[in-house]
Amino acid sequence: xxxxxxxxxxxxxxxxxxxxxxxxxxxxxxxxxxxxxxxxxxxxxxxxxxxxxxxxxxxxxxxxxxxxxxxxxxxxxxxxxxxxxxxxxxxxxxxxxxxxxxxxxxxxxxxxxxxxxxxxxxxxxxxxxxxxxxxxxxxxxxx
Amino acid sequence: xxxxxxxxxxxxxxxxxxxxxxxxxxxxxxxxxxxxxxxxxxxxxxxxxxxxxxxxxxxxxxxxxxxxxxxxxxxxxxxxxxxxxxxxxxxxxxxxxxxxxxxxxxxxxxxxxxxxxxxxxxxxxxxxxxxxxxxxxxxxxxxxxxxxxxxxxxxxxxxxxxxxxxxxxxxxxxxxxxx
Numbered sequence: 535x536x537x538x539x540x541x542x543x544x545x546x547x548x549x550x551x552x553x554x555x556x557x558x559x560x561x562x563x564x565x566x567x568x569x570x571x572x573x574x575x576x577x578x579x580x581x582x583x584x585x586x587x588x589x590x591x592x593x594x595x596x597x598x599x600x601x602x603x604x605x606x607x608x609x610x611x612x613x614x615x616x617x618x619x620x621x622x623x624x625x626x627x628x629x630x631x632x633x634x635x636x637x638x639x640x641x642x643x644x645x646x647x648x649x650x651x652x653x654x655x656x657x658x659x660x661x662x663x664x665x666x667x668x669x670x671x672x673x674x675x676x677x
Numbered sequence: 678x679x680x681x682x683x684x685x686x687x688x689x690x691x692x693x694x695x696x697x698x699x700x701x702x703x704x705x706x707x708x709x710x711x712x713x714x715x716x717x718x719x720x721x722x723x724x725x726x727x728x729x730x731x732x733x734x735x736x737x738x739x740x741x742x743x744x745x746x747x748x749x750x751x752x753x754x755x756x757x758x759x760x761x762x763x764x765x766x767x768x769x770x771x772x773x774x775x776x777x778x779x780x781x782x783x784x785x786x787x788x789x790x791x792x793x794x795x796x797x798x799x800x801x802x803x804x805x806x807x808x809x810x811x812x813x814x815x816x817x818x819x820x821x822x823x824x825x826x827x828x829x830x831x832x833x834x835x836x837x838x839x840x841x842x843x844x845x846x847x848x849x850x851x852x853x854x855x856x
Contacts, residue, residue, distance in 0.1 A: 538703045541833070544752045545814075583813030586706055596778060597813055600804045625811040627711045 562606050569609060576605055576615055580622060581630050589632060710811050710830045717744075717825050718809035725776050725798035726785050732799050738825035741848045742771040743818055745795070745835075746807065748779040749787035751815040757834035758791050764840050765794035770848055774798035777807050777815050820844055 564570040574591065580601070582593035590598050590605070601622070608618050622630045634640045712718075717734050724730040745761055747754040765772040774795035776784045781800060788798075801807050810819065813832075820829040820843075828847050831839055 541753070544756070548750065548752055583708065597804070600808060604805075604808060624711060625808060626813065627708055627811075629708045 562602075565610075572615065573606060573609060576618060577602055579632050580605075580619070581632055583626055583630065707832045708813070710827075712811055712819075712827050713830060715827060717819070717821055717827055718806070720799075720806040720809065722775075722799040722801055722806055725774070725800040726781060732797055734825065737773060737797075737821070739823060740771060741820070741822050742773050742796075743820050743844065744773050744775050744810075746775045746777050746810070746812050746815050746817040746819075748777045748815050749783040750779065751777075753834045754816045755791065757816055757836070758794075760835050760837055760840060762792055762794040763837070764835070764844075765796070769845065771796045775807065775810075775812075776800045777812065778802065778804045818844075820847055822848075 562573070564573065577591035578589050580590045582588045582590050582595055582598040582601075584595035584597050585593050588598075590601055604621075605618055608621065613621075619631065628634050628637075628640075634643065636644050717737075719734050721731050721733045724732050743764070761772060764770060772794055774797070776798055779800070779802070781802075784798075784800070788795075799806075804812075810817075816834055818831040818835055819827050820831075822828050829843055831843065835844075
């Protein structure tokens with residue numbers, strides 16, 4: 535087995551070698567400012583699959599460039615934002631969206647902040663109540 | 678009493694979280710493909726190095742095959758190349774190359790130098806067909822059954838272990854109905 539470090543290293547080398555490939559990209563010509571704003575918004579919400587903590591707007595990876603072009607072409611042919619997102623989900627899965635849809639397998643993700651908030655509030659409540667019942671502040675265990 | 682046990686429990690849970698995190702760290706960037714269990718996307722691509730010859734999805738369907746996404750600029754493709762050759766040489770599976778975002782000249786030189794295990798090679802210069810396959814890194818490999826359904830996808834390099842454990846068992850079930 536090739537170690538993961540080597541794989542990462544090779545990936546970095548590969549990415550470095552890809553640099554010249556996107557140097558000559560063509561500028562996109564939008565029909566109006568509204569379309570440009572839509573394009574900016576969409577590429578902000580969609581993830582680059584190569585550098586996975588970047589969105590499509592920020593990424594310089596060749597795939598991100600291809601996908602931006604594809605999004606632009608779909609906009610030109612009159613497809614809606616939802617259709618464009620669905621196009622990408624069909625190929626790359628929900629992962630391509632920065633905001634995952636609420637589904638059975640993402641429920642934990644969506645509910646966790648609320649659970650943590652209420653859990654924390656509950657702990658605070660219990661601690662405060664305990665202290666108010668024991669105003670001297672001495673804990674029984676420590677004595 | 679409880680005051681002492683709670684931190685220990687939290688510490689153990691944190692340790693479990695760390696262990697799980699380390700275990701999946703190698704596979705963290707692998708995205709499960711929504712194409713598994715679906716028919717291969719339709720395409721029509723020129724055959725690499727053969728001017729005027731087009732290959733479509735319909736040309737491939739009929740027997741199980743493996744689509745291997747590769748490029749001459751991809752160092753991991755070079756690393757996996759001997760394993761792809763072994764698989765092709767075993768005669769158990771057709772290996773079809775999808776040459777991804779490459780220069781024809783470079784791709785042909787690469788095959789000349791390292792050897793050509795591919796029954797067919799398709800040139801996807803623009804990367805447009807690769808988008809339909811949900812390709813986001815090379816190498817990637819798609820195992821397709823005789824009816825044209827994608828049964829397995831490997832992101833990253835093929836290894837003898839993956840070929841033996843993931844690919845060959847699947848063609849026995851996928852291809853046995855074919856003559």
